[in-house]
Amino acid sequence: MDPLVARAYLRGLLYGSGIIATGVVLFKYTTPTDEELISRFSPEIRAEYEKNRALRQQEQKELMELVKQTTASNDPIWKTGKIGSPFEKDTRSMDPKLVNFQEFEKEKGLKYQQEQIEKSEKELQEAKELLKKKSSWW
Structure with missing residues (x-):
């Protein structure tokens, strides 16, 4: 050479x-890292971001389930899961969202109420036990 x-x-x-x-x-x-980017948001946008974090995590979980279903099947994703193809007539009207916001918020509220009920029942049980202990001392 x-x-x-x-x-x-x-x-x-x-x-x-x-x-x-x-x-x-x-x-x-x-x-910038994700934390730096979020810290630069205005307070309103940051509050909105934090509020919708659980919804985005649920959407990610649903997407991973859809990926698992699709990999187990030989069919395309629009035939396997909830996402419809915009090019096929019978699936054009399908909602492309993986998680329904209203149902998600309803489930979240019901879960919170159930936790509050369980907490109240536990406090009631503790109060009854305290009353028993006090009445047994007399």
Whole structure:
């Protein structure tokens, strides 16, 4: 191989590596983390983000279930799960959302009420036990 060609290849390799390394370093130090990005939100947007966090987590869980169903089947995703294809007539009117917001909020409220009931029953039981202990001392 000609020494000039080898030198050109080496120089090209060094310059290319330098450009790529510069890009990686700039990306690493200029891209904000999720926490930094959320902290820059206005208070209203941050409150909305925190409020909808549980809904997004539930949607992610539903999506993972859909992926598991799809991988177990040989059919396309719109035939396997809840997501309909916009190109097929019979599935165009399907709702593309994986989680119904109203049902999610209703389940969340019912779960909260059940926890409050259990907590109240536990406190009532503790109060009854305290009354028994006090009455037995007399």
